[in-house]
Amino acid sequence: MFLFLTTMIRIGILGTGKVATHLIKGCAAHPSLDLIEIYNRSENGLMPFKDIAPTTTDLNSLNKADLYIVALPDEGIKNINLLHTKGLVVHTSGTNSFRLLQANRRGVLYPAQSFSKEKKIDLTKTPLCIETEKEEDFEILKSFAQLISKQVHPVAEDKRQKLHLAAVFANNFSNSVIGMAYDICKDNDLDFKILQPLLQETFLKTQILSPKSAQTGPAVRNDVATLKQQLNQLSGTQKEVYQILTKSIQENHGSEL
Structure with a gap:
């Protein structure tokens, strides 16, 4: 166990x-990690990484590793057979069980973060949620996780699925709504950058206040005149989203239109 330290x-x-x-x-x-190999089924997908580590498209002849990280879509996870390997195999999915893996030793390394290839992420600040099928494998995964992140959390499958659901609301849905704000600005010849300080303040508030305490706007004030005036400016999906979010805010704060 302590060998890995x-x-x-x-x-x-x-x-x-x-x-x-x-x-x-x-x-x-x-410096404490030896990236011995990168696998991808396509040679083209491996090209950007040729100078970083050895690469392979042959799943059956992987180099011997202590830990294999399967960072693939869900279909890829369940179609990968690693029963021939002896190392610990983990996937990075927030929603799937480690049982999806075809491996003798299984676990999960879920980074609770939004990733884009174009933007650098500080992994040391990225929460890593870990789980293993066998108790004796947990320290191995924990040791690895603590080397690359200062935020490592043991999270069982049911809790991890709820965390991922919360992440969808916090990141994916909020980004979609911000996209609507971008479109409104673009369609009306407004510079979206004007809203950047507001967006920064909105997310900074979540670090010191609960979302309910930080809520502002016409919905929480029950400003009926403004709500109707803004609804009349919208149509289609934007109007539907405005209505459902207004309803959600007012239900949460005990108000009604």
Whole structure:
């Protein structure tokens, strides 16, 4: 168990997508991690990583690793057979069980973060949620996770699924709504950058206040005149979203239109 705290941990990463790209760079840069191989089924997908670590398209002849990280879409996770490997195999999905993996030793390394290839992410500040099928494998995964992040959390499958659901609301849905704000500005010849300080303040508030305490706007004030005036400016999906979010805010704050 303590061997992993004093020697290099050999890492194999399967995948070259958004999550994999950031993990590859993080592992390659860490002095206590030995990124021994990167797998992708397509040779073209491996081209950007040729100078970082050995690469392969052959799943059946992977180099021996202590930890294999399967950073693939859900279909890819369940179609990968790693029963021939002896190392611990983990996937990075927030919603799936480690039982989806075809491996002898299984676990999950879920980074609770939004990844884009174009934007650098500080992995040391990225929360990593970990889980293993076997108790004896937990310390191995924990040791690895603590090398690349200062935020490591043991999270069981049911809680991880709820966390991922919360993340969809916090990130994916909020980004979609911000996209609507962008479209409104664009359609009316307004510079979206004018809203940047507001957006920054909105998310900074979540670090010191609960979302309910920080809520402002016409819905929480029950400003009926403004609500009707703004609804009349909208149509289609934007109007539907405005109505459902107004309803949600007012139900949460005990108001009604």
